[in-house]
Amino acid sequence: MSPKTLTHSGEKLSYDPRIIASYYHYRPWLAWSRALKIIIGFGVFFLSLKFDEWLNRNQRAKDKRANQLRQLLTRMGPTFIKVGQALSTRPDLVRKDFLEELVKLQDQLPPFDNKIAYGIIEKQLGRSIKEIFSDLSLNPVAAASLGQVYRGRLHSGEEVAVKVQRPNLRPILTLDLYLMRQAASRLSCWLPLNLGHDLTMIIDEFGAKLFEEIDYLNEGRNAEEFATNFHNDSCVKVPSIYWRYTSNEVLTLEWLDGFKLNDTKRIRAAGLDPEEIIKIGVISGLKQLLEHGFFHADPHPGNLIAMPNGTMGYIDFGMMDQLDESTKEILVDAIIHLVNQDYNYLAEDYVKLGFLAPNTDIRPIVPALEALLGNAINQNVGDFNFKTITDQFSELMYDYPFRIPAKFALIIRSLITQEGIALSLNKYFKIVEVAYPYVARRLLTGESPQLRQRLLNILFKNGKFQWQRLENLILVARTDGSFDVLPTARLGIQYLLSEEGKFLRRQLLLALTEDERLHTEEVQRLWELVKDDLQPNRLLDVAFSMLTKFSREGAAAMIPKAPSFFSTPQN
Numbered sequence: 001m002s003p004k005t006l007t008h009s010g011e012k013l014s015y016d017p018r019i020i021a022s023y024y025h026y027r028p029w030l031a032w033s034r035a036l037k038i039i040i041g042f043g044v045f046f047l048s049l050k051f052d053e054w055l056n057r058n059q060r061a062k063d064k065r066a067n068q069l070r071q072l073l074t075r076m077g078p079t080f081i082k083v084g085q086a087l088s089t090r091p092d093l094v095r096k097d098f099l100e101e102l103v104k105l106q107d108q109l110p111p112f113d114n115k116i117a118y119g120i121i122e123k124q125l126g127r128s129i130k131e132i133f134s135d136l137s138l139n140p141v142a143a144a145s146l147g148q149v150y151r152g153r154l155h156s157g158e159e160v161a162v163k164v165q166r167p168n169l170r171p172i173l174t175l176d177l178y179l180m181r182q183a184a185s186r187l188s189c190w191l192p193l194n195l196g197h198d199l200t201m202i203i204d205e206f207g208a209k210l211f212e213e214i215d216y217l218n219e220g221r222n223a224e225e226f227a228t229n230f231h232n233d234s235c236v237k238v239p240s241i242y243w244r245y246t247s248n249e250v251l252t253l254e255w256l257d258g259f260k261l262n263d264t265k266r267i268r269a270a271g272l273d274p275e276e277i278i279k280i281g282v283i284s285g286l287k288q289l290l291e292h293g294f295f296h297a298d299p300h301p302g303n304l305i306a307m308p309n310g311t312m313g314y315i316d317f318g319m320m321d322q323l324d325e326s327t328k329e330i331l332v333d334a335i336i337h338l339v340n341q342d343y344n345y346l347a348e349d350y351v352k353l354g355f356l357a358p359n360t361d362i363r364p365i366v367p368a369l370e371a372l373l374g375n376a377i378n379q380n381v382g383d384f385n386f387k388t389i390t391d392q393f394s395e396l397m398y399d400y401p402f403r404i405p406a407k408f409a410l411i412i413r414s415l416i417t418q419e420g421i422a423l424s425l426n427k428y429f430k431i432v433e434v435a436y437p438y439v440a441r442r443l444l445t446g447e448s449p450q451l452r453q454r455l456l457n458i459l460f461k462n463g464k465f466q467w468q469r470l471e472n473l474i475l476v477a478r479t480d481g482s483f484d485v486l487p488t489a490r491l492g493i494q495y496l497l498s499e500e501g502k503f504l505r506r507q508l509l510l511a512l513t514e515d516e517r518l519h520t521e522e523v524q525r526l527w528e529l530v531k532d533d534l535q536p537n538r539l540l541d542v543a544f545s546m547l548t549k550f551s552r553e554g555a556a557a558m559i560p561k562a563p564s565f566f567s568t569p570q571n
């Protein structure tokens with residue numbers, strides 16, 4: 001019996017700490033020899049850190065230690081490389097110089113023997129290499145922490161990438177996870193604030209994710225779900241999966257022949273516009289977070305590919321995560337509150353998202369946020385730099401009880417990575433210049449009742465209509481190439497005429513006649529803003545289509561009863 005068979009439950013291979021514990025309980029020699037290796041490796045490292053402290057060593061010595069830590073994790077194998085990769089997203093837990101080294105754990109790692117890899121393909125797929133491929137590269141094109149990738153061609157002619165998992169991965173991971181769990185529960189009484197208990201849960205969560213990642217059938221399913229979410233978006237390319245040649249440990253997928261996003265030279269040489277590629281990257285990232293809720297949690301430059309036809313390809317769907325409806329909505333709120341500099345609401349968003357505990361007194365935090373973010377936004381939305389903000393935020397974490405919920409560690413890393421890639425292609429890139437127009441466009445087109453409610457929340461402050469905000473939103477949304485005022489206007493009118501728009505109708509009329517005057521200047525300013533887009537013939541089309549749907553009853557329902565015109569608004 002091996003941990004491999006032990007963790008099989010039907011077709012699905014899932015992480016079960018109890019089964020793993022009982023397996024190693026009866027094989028203590030396996031656990032002890034591995035534990036010794038780990039204790040010696042990390043023991044020497046921590047002693048050197050202590051020596052640096054006692055001897056008051058300089059920055060160069062510190063840099064050397066960070067590099068040693070990365071090498072140590074690589075030597076210790078896949079579980080530790082993955083721990084390092086996960087910690088590289090946690091500025092709240094790891095010091096800065098270590099973080100910078102840990103990020104490098106994504107780079108090339110030593111490959112394993114080609115013969116072994118070929119053997120795994122044949123055994124897993126139950127056919128010889130020659131039977132499956134007309135051609136397969138002798139060496140891998142890339143080696144990563146959990147597997148390596150070959151380039152090949154099927155007999156039917158399609159070019160494919162073949163990802164083969166490192167041998168014996170499951171026993172290696174289960175043993176390390178078992179030891180980490182043992183250490184966490186034994187050390188719990190020595191750790192502050194009952195952290196030991198939490199640590200066991202964190203290890204279990206990590207183990208479950210890792211097991212998902214090494215199930216290539218799961219990765220194939222993720223890729224297909226991701227592709228379905230983007231099926232209407234011709235800017236995003238997702239490779240097809242060849243299920244006939246895919247198993248738990250071998251993944252065969254369409255080869256994407258393009259340029260990695262950090263390969264600026266080749267991107268430019270191919271005549272591609274880096275600006276456009278960046279835009280696709282940021283907007284598709286936002287769509288995943290704010291629309292689909294199913295996001296690629298590992299979008300490092302190696303996993304994003306600029307295609308020769310100007311689209312952007314995604315690969316590596318092993319690490320995906322899901323956001324629920326309410327989290328997506330709060331994220332939209334947070335972006336709006338940030339741009340409108342409503343720090344009180346922003347602090348409340350942080351509580352709702354779990355960055356602050358529910359009973360936190362936000363009063364002292366609001367001015368701190370204002371000092372930090374107000375400065376960063378600096379009157380100009382485009383000056384916002386995500387990396388600087390998160391660096392400054394990590395400092396705020398020492399003074400206030402901020403924590404990064406695990407899910408957001410991935411999102412934040414994903415945003416910083418996207419911005420980093422973009423900055424490497426264009427050093428003047430401002431993520432918000434792309435992101436905010438997208439959010440503004442989505443709000444103005446108000447596709448869902450939740451989004452429409454959000455638009456109302458922005459447009460009315462303390463019951464008063466914010467003309468300036470509407471102007472700003474239209475201005476910003478127009479900088480997003482795909483924003484067209486006309487369909488938005490049509491949606492707006494439809495909404496106004498609908499039952500749902502009753503409240504807005506009333507509020508708009510009140511706003512127009514506020515302070516007992518007709519607000520013609522504001523309406524005039526808005527008209528100036530949109531009139532060029534509203535060409536007479538297109539406008540007539542819309543008006544005609546609206547009129548055909550309009551009834552006398554509808555018109556009557558639109559107009560509030562006269563006495564209520566100037567009464568106080570009901571919320």
Ligand SMILES: Nc1ncnc2c1ncn2[C@@H]1O[C@H](COP(=O)(O)OP(=O)(O)OP(=O)(O)O)[C@@H](O)[C@H]1O
Nearest residue numbers: 142144145146147149161239254255256302315316
């Ligand atoms: N469909 C594909 N087309 C072209 N190249 C690919 C494809 N899939 C993988 N590769 C190449 O193989 C490399 C590793 O693939 P992938 O990222 O999927 O592996 P991984 O084991 O999940 O790595 P990690 O999680 O460490 O990023 C990619 O960076 C890319 O160079």
